[in-house]
Amino acid sequence: MTPRSRPIALDEVSKAIIEQLQEDGRRSYAEIGKAVGLSEAAVRQRVQKLTDAGVMQVVAVTDPMQLGFYRQAMVGIRVTGDSRVIAQKLSDITAVDYVVLTAGSFDILAEIVCENDDELIELLNERIRRIDGVEATETFVYLKLQKQLYNWGTR
Amino acid sequence: MTPRSRPIALDEVSKAIIEQLQEDGRRSYAEIGKAVGLSEAAVRQRVQKLTDAGVMQVVAVTDPMQLGFYRQAMVGIRVTGDSRVIAQKLSDITAVDYVVLTAGSFDILAEIVCENDDELIELLNERIRRIDGVEATETFVYLKLQKQLYNWGTR
DNA sequence: AGTGAAACGACCGTAGA
DNA sequence: TCTACGGTCGTTTCACT
Numbered sequence: 001m002t003p004r005s006r007p008i009a010l011d012e013v014s015k016a017i018i019e020q021l022q023e024d025g026r027r028s029y030a031e032i033g034k035a036v037g038l039s040e041a042a043v044r045q046r047v048q049k050l051t052d053a054g055v056m057q058v059v060a061v062t063d064p065m066q067l068g069f070y071r072q073a074m075v076g077i078r079v080t081g082d083s084r085v086i087a088q089k090l091s092d093i094t095a096v097d098y099v100v101l102t103a104g105s106f107d108i109l110a111e112i113v114c115e116n117d118d119e120l121i122e123l124l125n126e127r128i129r130r131i132d133g134v135e136a137t138e139t140f141v142y143l144k145l146q147k148q149l150y151n152w153g154t155r
Numbered sequence: 156m157t158p159r160s161r162p163i164a165l166d167e168v169s170k171a172i173i174e175q176l177q178e179d180g181r182r183s184y185a186e187i188g189k190a191v192g193l194s195e196a197a198v199r200q201r202v203q204k205l206t207d208a209g210v211m212q213v214v215a216v217t218d219p220m221q222l223g224f225y226r227q228a229m230v231g232i233r234v235t236g237d238s239r240v241i242a243q244k245l246s247d248i249t250a251v252d253y254v255v256l257t258a259g260s261f262d263i264l265a266e267i268v269c270e271n272d273d274e275l276i277e278l279l280n281e282r283i284r285r286i287d288g289v290e291a292t293e294t295f296v297y298l299k300l301q302k303q304l305y306n307w308g309t310r
Numbered sequence: 311a312g313t314g315a316a317a318c319g320a321c322c323g324t325a326g327a
Numbered sequence: 328t329c330t331a332c333g334g335t336c337g338t339t340t341c342a343c344t
Contacts, residue, residue, distance in 0.1 A: 007223025021215035025180040028320060039330055044321075046328090055221045058213065060176035061305035066210045068162025072308075074229075074257065074264055076295075087301040097304040102229065102295035109229055109295060113306060140231075140259035145308045146242040149252040150216035151268060153227075153300045183321095183337055194313055195337075201311095313344075320337065327330080 008055055013038060017046055018056055022150070025058040057152060069113045071120050072142040076106035081133040083107045089131050095123055106138070163210055168193060172201055173211055177305070180213040212307060224268045226275050227297040231261035236288040238262045244286050250278055261293070 010018075016036040020027055029043040036043070050056040064072060079086050083101050090099050090110050098111035110128070114120050120141075129137060165173075171191040175182055184202065185195040193201075205211040219227060234241050238256050245254050245265050253266035265283070269275050275296075284292060 008221055010222070018215055018217065023214075025213035025215055030320065040320075041322085041331085042329055053221065054218055056215050056217050058180035058215050059178075059305055060173055060180055060211050060213050061216075061307040062173060062211050063209055063308050064306045065308055066163055066208065067165070074255075076231075084299075084301075087299075091302040096302065097306055099301040100229075101298040101301060103298055104295035105293065106295055138260065140257035140261055140264060143256040143258055144239075144242075146239075146254040146256060147246040147251065148307065150214055150305065150307075151219045151252055152216040152303065152305075153218050153220055185337055196314085196339085197312055199338075311344100313342105315341090316339100318337105318339075320335105322335080323333095325331085327328105 008053055010055075014046055014050065017043060018050070021047070021056070021058055025060075061150065064113045069115055071112075071114050071116050072145075073112045073120060074140045074142070075110045075112060075124070075128065076138040076140070077108040077110060077128070077134055078105070078136040079107045079133045080135055086131055086133050090128065093123070093127055095119070163208055165210075169201055169205065172198060173205070176202070176211070176213055180215075216305065219268045224270055226267075226269050226271050227300075228267045228275060229295045229297070230265045230267060230279070230283065231293040231295070232263040232265060232283070232289055233260070233291040234262045234288045235290055238288075241286055241288050245283065248278070248282055250274070 013036055017032055020032045020035055029047065030040040033040045033043045047056075051058075077086070087099050087101055087108055090096050090108065095112050095114045096110050097113050098109075100109050101107065102109055112120060112123060114123060124137060124139065128134060168191055172187055175187045175190055184198040188195045188198045191198070202211075206213075232241070242254050242256055242263055245251050245263065250267050250269045251265050252268050253264075255264050256262065257264055267275060267278060269278060275294075279292060279294065283289060
């Protein structure tokens with residue numbers, strides 16, 4: 001969990017271990033060991049270190065579509081005042097699964113996952129635009145997700 | 156892996172199992188069973204079903220910052236021609252970890268993960284803007300990631 | 311869909327190179 | 328940081344509800 005100022009130098013073996021776990025997060029250490037040419041204990045120690053260092057995490061990810069959330073959108077937001085306060089309020093909305101403070105013509109980008117267009121409209125009008133300091137929003141409705149890798153960085 | 160047109164109705168127990176695995180993807184079925192009040196075998200069967208149905212996946216996610224990728228940005232792209240072709244070309248760039256086709260004033264949103272500003276500038280000028288049909292780009296440099304949940308939906 | 315039991319395999323701590 | 332090994336715990340299969 002230690003945040004670092006210098007990047008952790010990963011050797012080829014650790015990269016291979018991470019790749020194994022990106023394919024299947026529940027693959028056994030023994031099996032990974034066979035694939036990367038290391039003993040079960042060594043793999044376990046490396047995974048422990050990578051996890052403790054905050055380089056990697058093994059988690060469940062869900063598919064919104066399979067759960068009935070057919071509508072996703074990215075909302076670009078221009079604000080006045082403290083963008084951190086507004087970002088926090090956005091984070092409190094369940095349907096908002098991603099919030100990032102940005103530099104550019106938007107101060108915040110927020111991703112929304114919801115069931116349908118009605119819910120999206122309601123979220124925009126009743127929740128997001130009502131937050132104090134939200135000056136303008138621009139919505140980009142998702143048509144097709146083309147590529148998604150799992151990187152992680154909230155702290 | 157079966158894509159469905161109707162959402163899968165999850166009962167409270169399955170939701171609880173998914174929550175357990177969102178906290179720690181390597182938690183044992185026995186331990187999850189204790190937490191949700193089910194036998195180990197029953198938990199395993201449910202996880203198997205959820206995974207096969209494509210509702211959930213257990214995978215490793217990495218933290219770009221810890222790996223030395225200090226610069227992230229979202230790029231909004233306006234295109235002429237077939238946005239699918241352009242989205243595919245963007246997906247082929249290693250530093251691009253997220254590509255989505257959108258409706259709105261951008262046709263495509265692409266997230267970039269790179270080491271520093273120089274690399275970002277190079278990517279924008281030498282790779283992205285050189286793709287045939289890319290008319291205009293607008294870049295939103297990440298200042299702080301505030302919230303990130305793991306949803307998954309590429310197919 | 312669920313439980314329980316027995317065989318098997320994975321995981322964990324520790325010792326040693 | 329790795330391998331080796333033994334004890335413990337998790338997983339798998341199967342018979343049963």
